[in-house]
Amino acid sequence: MAIFIVVFIVIQSVFFIVKSWKHGKEIGISKESMKNTIFSSALFTFAPAISILVTVIVLANSLGIVLPWIRLTVIGNLAYETVAAENALSALGGTINSEVTDPVSFTTVAWAMNIGAIFPLLLLPFAVKKLQKTIGGAISKSEKSSKIGDIISAAAFIGIISAFLSRSIAGLSSDGRTDAGVLSVTVLIVSVVAMIILTKICIKFKLSKIEPFTMPLSMFIGMGSAMILTHFLPDIAAIVWR
Amino acid sequence: MNSEYFKKVHKWGAIWNYASLIAMCAIPVVMSIVLKAWPDLNALAKTLAVLIPLYWVTAFVEIATYVPMLGAGGTYLSFITGNISNLKLPCGLNAMEGAKVKPNTEEGEVISTISIAVSAITTTVVIAAGVLLFAPVLPKITAEGSVFKSAFENVLPALFGALGAGYFIKHWKIAIAPMIGGCIILIFAPKMQVGILMFITIVISIISAMIIHRDLWYDDFKKMKSKS
Incomplete structure (x- = not known):
């Protein structure tokens, strides 16, 4: 099952790379620039991916390897999966540090982790188009008339980084x-x-x-x-x- | 913006999104059938009563935050493959910065999507290889006493420090308010979810930028007024 999910994610990602690469060439983005994007993104991902892998292994102590592997490959994230598993296990009277051997407990955790995470996928097809038209459109429109678009983009970027840096400080x-x-x-x-x-x-x-x-x-x-x-x-x- | 291309991206994104949704729902069903064990509904309801208010509300804020920054293709892929704030978002932003393209342009859409897709493949391969080949050794990386423990516990400050360096120097005036605002919020709510905190710091940052560059707004306003 895990292998099926891995293949599914890889095919999907390759599909988007091929389509984007093709369109990138059409609109004049250099091959060099797209190649650099590929190499730097792969390198960039390496260390965070190891952290994710470590979470898989930590969760595997109680849930076995397959469920954490799947969950952290599709939608999952470091913080959510641990909290979801911890909550489900504590509702069942267990902890994340002990192995789950009862099949009912295991499937309860699996259902909880999955249902808790699917909401964005229900929302996305309706939200993305609308948001891109309104927020994105507003930014790119003002970009044409002045530098305001640039500044809003930079400010949004700084806002994102500030959240993480503040967490490291306080x-x-x-x-x-x-x-x-x-x-x-x-x-x-x-x-x-x-x-x-x-x-x-x-x-x-x-x-x-x-x-x-x-x-x-x-x-x-x-x-x-x-x-x-x-x-x-x-x-x-x-x-x-x- | 080539609306035809964006329409196609939305169509592809929605198709893969629904396919992933089906796959996601199939996982616990298949597990229940194979193990011949269905969930304890009482415990499941208790868990979801905690998880749904916590994460479903955050999902609204996160989608509104990520779409303008990552574009359509990048957002679909990010939400399907997960680990957005700690990986896909910084990766996409770094790629756009490196390729000198901006979000909300066709160039930005292409670079962001390629970057996030590559990141998703890399993560999937690293996890698969790690699980299949190195599972017995891996816990030692973060075990007490391991030399790598502190390094892997501090991936996020390292990642966002390096990512933010250029922007913070170039736009240091804008950065002061969201940094101070973020720290003050964390003094009172130290465990606030990053998705919510990020939304607040973005708002502070944009307001701060509007105040600092008020002359540009005024010029723009005057131009619009003279056109009308």
């Missing part, structure tokens, strides 16, 4: 493992600085081919700083302020 995670503290702020600062330095190097030495990889590389440097800090200054790295 947030609490649901499982208490990644609360804001010295480590999260250090990683944040190191990755920002690494990105700035790498971008400057690329511009100065005209390394345009490496430019798409500066972002994933900075991300890895940021993650590496967490390892170094934890290894050499474990007491300081453990400080959280919430």
